[in-house]
Amino acid sequence: MAEEEKTIRDGDIDQCDFICVHENVVNQVLKAMPKEQQLMDLADFFKIFGDPTRIRILYVLSQSQMCVCDIANLLQMGQSAISHQLRVLKQMRLVKFKREGKTVFYSLADGHIQTILAQGMEHISE
Amino acid sequence: MAEEEKTIRDGDIDQCDFICVHENVVNQVLKAMPKEQQLMDLADFFKIFGDPTRIRILYVLSQSQMCVCDIANLLQMGQSAISHQLRVLKQMRLVKFKREGKTVFYSLADGHIQTILAQGMEHISE
DNA sequence: TTAATATGTGAATAGCTGTTCATATGTTAA
DNA sequence: TTAACATATGAACAGCTATTCACATATTAA
Numbered sequence: 603m604a605e606e607e608k609t610i611r612d613g614d615i616d617q618c619d620f621i622c623v624h625e626n627v628v629n630q631v632l633k634a635m636p637k638e639q640q641l642m643d644l645a646d647f648f649k650i651f652g653d654p655t656r657i658r659i660l661y662v663l664s665q666s667q668m669c670v671c672d673i674a675n676l677l678q679m680g681q682s683a684i685s686h687q688l689r690v691l692k693q694m695r696l697v698k699f700k701r702e703g704k705t706v707f708y709s710l711a712d713g714h715i716q717t718i719l720a721q722g723m724e725h726i727s728e
Numbered sequence: 729m730a731e732e733e734k735t736i737r738d739g740d741i742d743q744c745d746f747i748c749v750h751e752n753v754v755n756q757v758l759k760a761m762p763k764e765q766q767l768m769d770l771a772d773f774f775k776i777f778g779d780p781t782r783i784r785i786l787y788v789l790s791q792s793q794m795c796v797c798d799i800a801n802l803l804q805m806g807q808s809a810i811s812h813q814l815r816v817l818k819q820m821r822l823v824k825f826k827r828e829g830k831t832v833f834y835s836l837a838d839g840h841i842q843t844i845l846a847q848g849m850e851h852i853s854e
Numbered sequence: 855t856t857a858a859t860a861t862g863t864g865a866a867t868a869g870c871t872g873t874t875c876a877t878a879t880g881t882t883a884a
Numbered sequence: 885t886t887a888a889c890a891t892a893t894g895a896a897c898a899g900c901t902a903t904t905c906a907c908a909t910a911t912t913a914a
Contacts (some may be wrong), residue, residue, distance in 0.1 A: 621797070621858095621859070621860085622795060622797040622798075622830075622831065622859075622860065623797055623798055623801045624794075624795070624798055627792050627794060627798060628794075628798050628801055628802055630791075630792070631788055631791045631792055631794075631802060632802060634791055635784075635787065635788070635802075636787065636849075640849075640852070641780060641783050641784055641787065642780055643852045644777075644783055644845070644848050644849060644852055645777065645778055645779055645780040645782075645783045646778075647848055647851060647852050648774050648775075648777035648778045648783070648848055649774075649775075649777075649778030649779075650778075651770075651771065651774035651775075651777075651778070652771055652772075652774045652775030652776075652777070652778040653771055653775075653871085653872075654767060654768055654771040655872075655873095656771075657767050657770055657771045657774070658761075658767055661761065661762065661767065662757055662761070665756075665757045665760055666753050666756070666757055668750075668753060668754075668757075669748060669750070669890080669891090670890070670891060670892090671747070671748040671749055671890070671891085672748075672749055672750055672753060672754050675749045675754055676754055676757060676758060676761075679873085680873075680874070680875095681890085681891075681892095682873080682874065682875080682876095682891090682892085682893085683872075683873055683874075684891095685891060685892055685893080686872075686873080686892085686893080687872080688891095688892095689892080689893085701880090701881090701891095703881065703882065703890090704748075704880080704881050704882065704888095704889060704890045704891080705748065705881095705889095705890065705891085706890075706891065706892095714850075714851055717847065718844075718847055718848070718851070719770070721843065721844055721847060722770050722773055722774055722844070723762075723766075723770060724840075725773060725840055725844070726766075726769045726770055726773050747889070747890085748889075748890065779901090779902075781902075781903090795860080795861090796860070796861060796862090797860070797861085805903090806903075806904070806905095807860080807861075807862095808861090808862085808863085808903080808904070808905080808906095809902075809903055809904075810861095811861060811862055811863080812862085812863080812902075812903075813902080814861095814862095815862080815863085827861095827910090827911090829860090829911060829912065830858095830859055830860045830861080830910075830911050830912065831859095831860065831861085831911095832860075832861065832862095
């Protein structure tokens with residue numbers, strides 16, 4: 603009956619119908635894949651660099667520690683916007699900060715970040 | 729009059745009021761900043777890596793060339809979704825492709841990309 | 855040619871994200 | 885204490901983006 607034919611590929615209707623799959627390749631690659639969570643974390647990490655404001659903040663901080671107001675002035679943006687982004691960068695451990703009186707000085711968390719920025723710059727210069 | 733006082737800082741109302749700026753630092757950093765467009769391009773480049781689906785596609789392709797259907801199967805996603813993302817990756821020159829009959833095989837554009845993935849992985853493993 | 859397979863793509867939509875606004879918090883000087 | 889300054893933050897909103905759906909295109913076999 604038609605009923606029986608239908609159930610053969612049940613569940614694949616909304617996805618690719620997977621007729622053309624090269625099983626040997628797929629199975630081998632499946633084994634070597636990192637954990638799902640790890641790839642999520644990696645995407646989240648790169649997402650930070652995927653915004654012009656954050657990239658500019660990181661670049662600015664790669665040259666000197668700086669207070670929030672300095673950054674806002676340099677980038678010609680509102681203090682609140684900068685502060686919000688600094689929070690994101692802080693949460694992702696890309697920047698650190700120290701308070702001196704009323705002023706808070708931000709700086710890059712470690713040299714690793716400059717390496718990644720440079721690597722990216724190298725790639726787009728082609 | 730109050731009118732005169734107001735005009736002193738006219739235009740800065742919606743931004744930071746820039747009272748606390750350390751001018752010497754700001755001016756020096758301003759000179760060493762890359763062009764605006766270059767930073768935009770850099771952000772656009774990293775934005776590609778900032779999506780779980782694209783990261784997974786790149787990871788999969790780092791291990792073997794593969795057709796669209798293989799990738800969809802591996803990632804358990806619709807063929808259309810994969811195809812859309814492959815277009816983005818293609819436009820950004822992160823993947824290349826070759827047609828063989830009905831099948832289109834995708835692969836990483838160059839080894840540079842694996843380096844960046846590895847660099848990111850290294851950073852989040854801490 | 856037609857049928858079947860594999861991929862590409864435009865439109866629509868739901869969810870995410872960055873900025874602004876208003877306000878709160880923290881710090882120093884008077 | 886109060887006033888002024890520096891930064892942080894929640895809510896709201898506008899713009900972006902990833903997926904789905906429906907269909908178009910491309911290739912091969914019959």
